[in-house]
Amino acid sequence: MKYMLLIYGNEADMLAATKERAGQMMPAYGAYTEAMTKAGVYVGGNRLQPTTSATTVRIADGKTKVLNGPYAETKEQLGGYYMIDVPDLDAAMSWAARCPGASHGTVEVRPIWTM
Numbered sequence: 001m002k003y004m005l006l007i008y009g010n011e012a013d014m015l016a017a018t019k020e021r022a023g024q025m026m027p028a029y030g031a032y033t034e035a036m037t038k039a040g041v042y043v044g045g046n047r048l049q050p051t052t053s054a055t056t057v058r059i060a061d062g063k064t065k066v067l068n069g070p071y072a073e074t075k076e077q078l079g080g081y082y083m084i085d086v087p088d089l090d091a092a093m094s095w096a097a098r099c100p101g102a103s104h105g106t107v108e109v110r111p112i113w114t115m
Helices: 011-015 019-039 089-098
Strands: 002-009 042-047 055-060 063-068 077-085 106-111
Touching (some): 002 011, 002 089, 011 077, 019 042, 019 089, 089 106
Antiparallel strands (some): 002 077, 002 106, 055 063
16 A cells, blocks of 8 residues: 655754754665665655745635745645555554654655545
């Protein structure tokens, strides 16, 4: 079954991180991605640009409304994702717990609804 691991964190903290701290995170994510690949569960994933680059589109009263930037101000922002293919939710949660983002933010595990 396919799951999305949605990685949320405090974007302001990440953008303000020292080069040393940022330099520690990249190898951690590289090792995590490599472990998923070797285990055969990695389907895809990427880091997202900052929320300031986001565009939100809604239809209200039949009219398209476009908002530059994030839709809502929240403590944590979606910063990246992994898609994995594992046997069950327990396996997905196990991979989520190993994600470097879980140590400084939140990793939401959500099953893919295949259409």
